[in-house]
Amino acid sequence: MSATAKPSIGHLVIVGVGLIGGSFSLALKRAGLVGRVTGVGRSRDNLELAQRLGIVDAWTHDVGEAVRDADVVLLAVPMSAFESVFADMAASLSDHAVVTDAGSTKQSAIAAARKFLPNPSRFIAAHPIAGTEQSGAGAAFAELFEKRLCVLAPDPDSDPDALALVKALWHQVGSRVVCMGAAEHDDFLAAVSHLPHLAAFALVNAVRRQSYEGHDPFRFAAGGFRDFTRIASSSPEMWRDIALCNSDALVKQIDAFQAELSGLREALMAADGESIMNEFKAAKEAREKWLAEHGDGL
Amino acid sequence: MSATAKPSIGHLVIVGVGLIGGSFSLALKRAGLVGRVTGVGRSRDNLELAQRLGIVDAWTHDVGEAVRDADVVLLAVPMSAFESVFADMAASLSDHAVVTDAGSTKQSAIAAARKFLPNPSRFIAAHPIAGTEQSGAGAAFAELFEKRLCVLAPDPDSDPDALALVKALWHQVGSRVVCMGAAEHDDFLAAVSHLPHLAAFALVNAVRRQSYEGHDPFRFAAGGFRDFTRIASSSPEMWRDIALCNSDALVKQIDAFQAELSGLREALMAADGESIMNEFKAAKEAREKWLAEHGDGL
Numbered sequence: 001m002s003a004t005a006k007p008s009i010g011h012l013v014i015v016g017v018g019l020i021g022g023s024f025s026l027a028l029k030r031a032g033l034v035g036r037v038t039g040v041g042r043s044r045d046n047l048e049l050a051q052r053l054g055i056v057d058a059w060t061h062d063v064g065e066a067v068r069d070a071d072v073v074l075l076a077v078p079m080s081a082f083e084s085v086f087a088d089m090a091a092s093l094s095d096h097a098v099v100t101d102a103g104s105t106k107q108s109a110i111a112a113a114r115k116f117l118p119n120p121s122r123f124i125a126a127h128p129i130a131g132t133e134q135s136g137a138g139a140a141f142a143e144l145f146e147k148r149l150c151v152l153a154p155d156p157d158s159d160p161d162a163l164a165l166v167k168a169l170w171h172q173v174g175s176r177v178v179c180m181g182a183a184e185h186d187d188f189l190a191a192v193s194h195l196p197h198l199a200a201f202a203l204v205n206a207v208r209r210q211s212y213e214g215h216d217p218f219r220f221a222a223g224g225f226r227d228f229t230r231i232a233s234s235s236p237e238m239w240r241d242i243a244l245c246n247s248d249a250l251v252k253q254i255d256a257f258q259a260e261l262s263g264l265r266e267a268l269m270a271a272d273g274e275s276i277m278n279e280f281k282a283a284k285e286a287r288e289k290w291l292a293e294h295g296d297g298l
Numbered sequence: 299m300s301a302t303a304k305p306s307i308g309h310l311v312i313v314g315v316g317l318i319g320g321s322f323s324l325a326l327k328r329a330g331l332v333g334r335v336t337g338v339g340r341s342r343d344n345l346e347l348a349q350r351l352g353i354v355d356a357w358t359h360d361v362g363e364a365v366r367d368a369d370v371v372l373l374a375v376p377m378s379a380f381e382s383v384f385a386d387m388a389a390s391l392s393d394h395a396v397v398t399d400a401g402s403t404k405q406s407a408i409a410a411a412r413k414f415l416p417n418p419s420r421f422i423a424a425h426p427i428a429g430t431e432q433s434g435a436g437a438a439f440a441e442l443f444e445k446r447l448c449v450l451a452p453d454p455d456s457d458p459d460a461l462a463l464v465k466a467l468w469h470q471v472g473s474r475v476v477c478m479g480a481a482e483h484d485d486f487l488a489a490v491s492h493l494p495h496l497a498a499f500a501l502v503n504a505v506r507r508q509s510y511e512g513h514d515p516f517r518f519a520a521g522g523f524r525d526f527t528r529i530a531s532s533s534p535e536m537w538r539d540i541a542l543c544n545s546d547a548l549v550k551q552i553d554a555f556q557a558e559l560s561g562l563r564e565a566l567m568a569a570d571g572e573s574i575m576n577e578f579k580a581a582k583e584a585r586e587k588w589l590a591e592h593g594d595g596l
Contacts, residue, residue: 129520149518180513191505192519196526202558203497204581207489210554215478218588220447221490222427224529226593228494231522232585236578240571247566254563256508258556260500265552268545273538280534283502287530290516295524 007168010035013070015063015085017041017050019131020102021076022140025055027173030142039137040066050137064092072169075101075109079241082109086116098162099123100169104189106153106182108245124166125153125182127189128175135235146174147296153182183249190249195257197239198250200232305466308333311368313361313383315339315348317429318400319374320438323353325471328440337435338364348435362390370467373399373407377539380407384414396460397421398467402487404451404480406543422464423451423480425487426473433533444472445594451480481547488547493555495537496548498530 012028014021017039028034039056040063041047047059060066067073067089077085082103093099099122103109106125113123130148132139150170154163170177207217243250260279267275310326312319315337326332337354338361339345345357358364365371365387375383380401391397397420401407404423411421428446430437448468452461468475505515541548558577565573 129518131520148520151518184513185518188513188515188518191508191515192523195504196501196523198562199497199501199559200526201578201581202562203494203555204585205577206493206551206554206558208580208584209558210489215482215486217486217489218584219592220427220449220483220486221588221592222429222446224532225490225494226589227525227528228498229585230525232578232581233589234522234582236575236582239578240575243562243566243574244569244571247569251563251566253504254559254566256504257501258559260504260507261497261552261556264496264500264541265549268541268549268552271542271545273542276541277534277538279503280499280530280537282506283499283530284532284534286506286516287502287527290519291524294517294519 006031006033007165007172008033008035009071009169011069011071012037013040013063013066013073014038014056015040015066015073015075015089016077016081017047017056017059017137017140018076019135019139019144020128021074022050022053022055022137023130023142023144024074024076024102024128024173026140026142027145028169029054031172033169033172038066038070046137050140053137053140055137055140063088067097068092069094070097072165073097073099075099075103078238079103079105079108079245080237082112083116086112090116090118093118095119097122098159098165100126100166102126102128103245104193104242105245106151106185110153110155110182119159121157121159122162124158124163126166126170127151127153127185128170129193130175143174145170148175150175150177151185152177152179153185154179155182186246186249187252190246190253191256194239194242194246194250195253197231197234198243198254199257200229201236201239204229204232304329304331305463305470306331306333307369307467309367309369310335311338311361311364311371312336312354313338313364313371313373313387314375314379315345315354315357315435315438316374316433317437317442318426319372320348320351320353320435321428321440321442322372322374322400322426322471324438324440325443326467327352329470331467331470336364336368344435348438351435351438353435353438361386365395366390367392368395370463371395371397373397373401376536377401377403377406377543378535380410381414384410388414388416391416393417395420396457396463398424398464400424400426401543402491402540403543404449404483408451408453408480417457419455419457420460422456422461424464424468425449425451425483426468427491428473441472443468446473448473448475449483450475450477451483452477453480484544484547485550488544488551489554492537492540492544492548493551495529495532496541496552497555498527499534499537502527502530 039059337357
């Protein structure tokens with residue numbers, strides 16, 4: 001199947017009916033590409049809400065039961081749950097079922113699939129680079145993935161039909177699909193996503209730990225601080241999971257970032273205005289080039 | 299004069315008719331508190347625009363000429379220009395003139411005033427914590443300072459009348475005025491403003507310096523990266539100046555930030571999910587507490 005052929009799924013199972021899982025279902029339903037959708041999750045309230053909103057046609061807490069006749073299974077749960085979810089579905093998956101995910105780190109997802117799935121070649125690791133601060137089924141909307149990048153990380157063992165189907169599905173929900181190696185993906189995302197999150201948390205903590213007599217330093221923070229630290233209001237659980245799942249790449253990025261900070265510190269100590277200016281200018285230019293080239297998909 | 303008394307200025311001189319200087323003039327004119335306003339700057343186009351927009355009534359390139367019969371002079375130029383502007387106005391200032399500024403670092407502003415002004419006790423250092431990405435007279439608007447903090451950094455030598463007048467003026471343009479020591483101000487701002495800017499520039503450079511075969515890492519950046527690095531699109535010149543003028547405090551903040559990053563790096567290497575979770579959670583809580591308490595002034 002080519003990426004432009006319209007796929008059709010009889011039974012889609014969404015494990016984790018939150019913003020990502022729910023939006024995936026809504027987008028495929030809107031496109032008329034799916035027969036029925038079963039949601040799996042822990043929160044009864046969230047699953048009932050998903051059903052009321054037409055995101056899922058049925059739901060259960062039991063992933064093994066849900067996937068029994070599934071054609072496609074999407075994992076949209078926190079990274080820390082991947083192993084147990086794969087383990088729970090392993091015995092019930094049919095031979096033809098295709099499994100994909102929406103996790104932020106791909107090497108760990110593939111490792112978990114290899115460890116627990118009967119046929120890991122039919123697992124195609126995916127990462128839709130999309131999201132909002134909102135979570136839960138109530139936040140889902142069919143347009144979430146439109147124009148957003150979705151990285152697929154197949155490997156040489158991946159089943160070509162499974163890959164073609166997953167590619168077509170993400171294409172149909174509006175994503176711009178890119179294939180690359182899992183390690184490369186994890187390096188990139190460590191740089192442009194995981195590190196910024198970690199740095200935002202770290203910076204808020206640096207301020208928080210400083211006590212000044214009579215004044216709260218946060219009081220003097222303004223719009224720049226608000227935007228810089230916006231991602232420090234993200235889910236601590238989710239980002240702990242991502243950080244742990246991608247710790248090798250993230251540590252490398254922390255080191256690269258610390259080297260930049262140390263370079264600027266040195267220039268400051270030497271009152272080397274020219275170096276500081278060159279660094280700030282290069283950063284501004286790189287950011288503006290990025291926005292000009294890729295800003296429309298944000 | 300109390301901070302609530304309405305001040306009245308015969309002749310106001312704005313040195314640097316940009317976003318800050320222009321907005322200060324517009325706000326005082328709107329409140330009917332100023333007789334006439336003279337703008338001083340280097341760009342003829344910007345000064346003519348300021349006159350067309352009613353921000354200034356007259357303009358000149360010559361600061362000495364402009365301040366000759368000034369009642370109040372506001373410096374709203376880059377920090378690197380403070381010494382030369384003070385030097386240029388020193389011989390022409392009348393005894394009763396009050397000088398204030400809008401610079402981001404206060405110890406350096408006070409040091410420059412002490413070095414060049416005939417009567418530094420009539421210089422009252424001020425920092426309105428307000429701004430947008432825009433610059434130039436065309437970006438000025440009378441409401442810029444409304445509800446925003448304005449820090450005054452008087453010292454024991456400050457003339458009480460000059461302090462009362464400057465306090466009243468910033469109050470009248472809508473600011474919430476706070477007085478504190480210059481060193482304390484510089485420490486706070488290093489933490490919540492100067493460090494975030496430096497870190498945003500540094501992070502963009504960390505990404506920029508990484509070359510990956512065939513892929514541009516920026517391509518994978520999304521909304522989190524955009525917001526985190528928004529301030530890396532700020533003026534490199536302005537932030538170089540601020541960094542250099544506040545380098546002692548900023549170096550201390552870089553060290554505090556690096557210690558946080560190193561702590562998280564260590565926790566990652568040890569796969570210590572609990573520590574990472576606690577850190578991320580504390581940061582999220584501190585940020586949300588800050589937004590709840592101070593977010594309305596942003």
